[in-house]
Amino acid sequence: MLQALAGQLLVGLINGSFYALLSLGLAVIFGLLNVVNFAHGAQYMLGAFVAWIGLTYLGIGYWWALVLTPLVVGVLGMVFERLCLRRLQGLDPLYGLLLTFGVTLVLEGLFQNAFGISGNSYPVPSLLQGGTNLGFMFLPRYRAWVVVASVAVCLGSWLVIEKTRFGAYLRAGTENPPLLQAFGVNVPVMFTVTYGYGVALAAFAGVMAAPIYQVTPLMGSNVIMMVFAVVVIGGMGSILGSIVTGLGVGLIEGLTKFFYAPAADVVVFVVMALVLLLRPAGFFGRSR
Amino acid sequence: MTDAGVPPAEVLHVTGLHAFYGESHILHGIDFHVKAGEVVTLLGRNGSGRTTTLKAILGLVSRRTGSILINGREAIGLPSHLIARLGVGYCPEERGIFASLSAEENLTLLPKVGSHGMGLEEIYGMFPGLNERRKSPGTRLSGGEQQMLAMARVLRTGSSLLLLDEITEGLAPVIVQTLGRVVRRLRERGLTMILVEQNFRFAAPLADRHYLIERGRITDMIPKDELERRVPEIHGFLGV
Structure with missing residues (x-):
């Protein structure tokens, strides 16, 4: 009984780590650029694929991939911002959403065409294989790493935003560019760098996800709906809110799986609907 | 456009400035100039185009045409961050204090654009109230404190041309007096200032010249020595 609960909570925490990383990037991008980056899921998928392609064709291992992939995908994001998103500045945010939605469809189509719909597996790095028996449950080492690394990256980002000069620019820019x-x-330039950073976070999440989930062209679409729910619950543009809500939503999902599994897929959206009714700006958001 | 023909003492020379917000045409050919060390006001009724003139100088309108020479450099085609770096400091009408930043973060946020910026100590000497509130979030400050902060932060950047939009609006008389003293001190330091003011009594003794704006055009210029004689005319013009 306890074992099953602990197991579901761990799964929830791991999902929550990915939600937190992804919603953090979305929140930072929306806050400054006022762009609803629908391509975030595709950029996460791109991260997983770049890591997988690197390993399969170039022999680049997990640890290098963890550093290089966010850089590569982040730079692609910056090019995309400069060439495409910038042209939509000052227009209704709906245009940015449509553009990034279109990019998502194109990217997913290209990868399905090239790599098929079935998943590719990515091995757990040797350093993180195995696990520890905690007595009440078995804790796989890689999953513990995912939680720790995600929380560290999220908190690091939050510190940069709250304590540094660039962070002060970012906060001020979020209010009045x-x-x-x-x-x-x-x-x-801040727009470009910030978009690149948000995209790099998504790619980082993608690399971390590769050994846990299958690397498939549609992996981003599966997670992005949930991430948008997280952002709505936490409040658009709130940094700390998106981190806390990401982890919280993962846990709620895990708990629901334990107590009443059939509701697990909808519970987050029920919470989202309630938040929209009772606190439309989200738990941590300011209405603008 | 080149630097030729503009006397070096002219900090700002605006010719034929038109400005638009979207489809609305607000400025219809503004012409005026400001010499180094001068304090100049833009007088006019609400909606005459005074605030838009300041915003157009900074590139904060959707479109603008004409010529804006700042220290002899043409600024009409520049993005606003490069205009600021020509030494232009801006106090917006709504004060523009960033709510998610503390008072001191607001104060130190702006990049330096000139070499003679004031140090924090000097600034806290000029605005003692700010020192006590340095850790407070920007929006917890009173209106007067926010206005002091908005002034203080452009002084720190070393801007040599200050665009001050309605700095006395909605403030208690004692704070207005403090601001008057600040403007005088800045003038003694040789800063050039453009004041947009509703409060003519505040602006009159501070300024060297007054430009009257009506429907997006400069209609007259009144130098200091003609001011007393023409006060009734100005009151009529402003509708007070």
Whole structure:
């Protein structure tokens, strides 16, 4: 009994780690650029595939992939921001959503065409194979690593945003980009860097997910719906809110699986609907 | 456009400035200039285009045409962050204090754009209230404190041309007096200032020249020495 509960909570915590990483990137991008980055799931999938392709064709291992993949995918994101998203600035955010949705369909189509729909497996790195018996449950080492690494990256990002000069620019830019630019800050470059960072976070999550889930072209679509629910619950544009809500939603999902499994897939959306009714700006959000 | 023909003492020279918000055409050919060390006001009724003139200088409108020479450099085609770096400091009408930043973060946020910026100590000397509130979130400050902060942060950047939009609006008389003293001190330091003011009594003794704006055009210029004689005319113009 306890074992089953602990098992579901661990699964919830791991899912929650991915939700937190992904919703953090979405929140940062939405906050500054006012873009609902629908391509976030595809960029997460891209991260997993770049790592898998690196391993399969180039022999680049997990640890290098963990560093290189966010860089590669982040730079692709920056190019995309410069060439495409920038042209939609000042228009209704709906246009950005449509563009990124379109990019998602294109990316998923290309990868299905090239690699098929069935999943590719990515081995757990040798350092993190095996696990520890905690008495009440067995804790696979890789899963513990995922939780620790995600929380560390999320908290690190939060510290950068709260404590550094770039973070202060980011917070100020989230409130009023034209005014910040009129004070002499190169806001267009901030847009590019911030979008690249959000995308790099998604790619980082993708690499971490590769050994746990199958690497498939549709893996992003499966997770992105949940992540959007997380962002709505936590509040659009709230950094800490998206981290806490990401982990919380994972846990709620895990608990529901234990107590009443058939409801596990809908419980998050029920919570989302309640939040929208009672606190439309989200738990941590400010209405703008 | 080149630097030629503009006397070096001119900090700002605006010619034929048109500005638009979306489809609405707000400025219809503004012409004026400001010499180094001068304090100049833009007077006019609400909606005459005073605030838009400041915003157009900074590139904060959707479209603008004409010529804006800042220290002899053409700024009409520049993005706003490069205009600021020509030494232009801006106090917006709504003060523009960032709510998610503390008072001190707000104060130190802006990049330096000139070499003669004030140090924090000097600034806290000029605005003692800010020192006590340095850790407070920007929006917890009173209106007067927010206005002091908005002034203080452009002084720290070393801007040589200050665009001050309605800095006395909605503030208690004692704070207005403090701001008057600050403007005088800045003038003694040789800063160039453009004041947009509803409060003519505040602006009149501070300024060297007054430009009257009506429907997006400069209609007249009144130098200091003609001011007393023409006060009734100005009151009529402003509708007070």
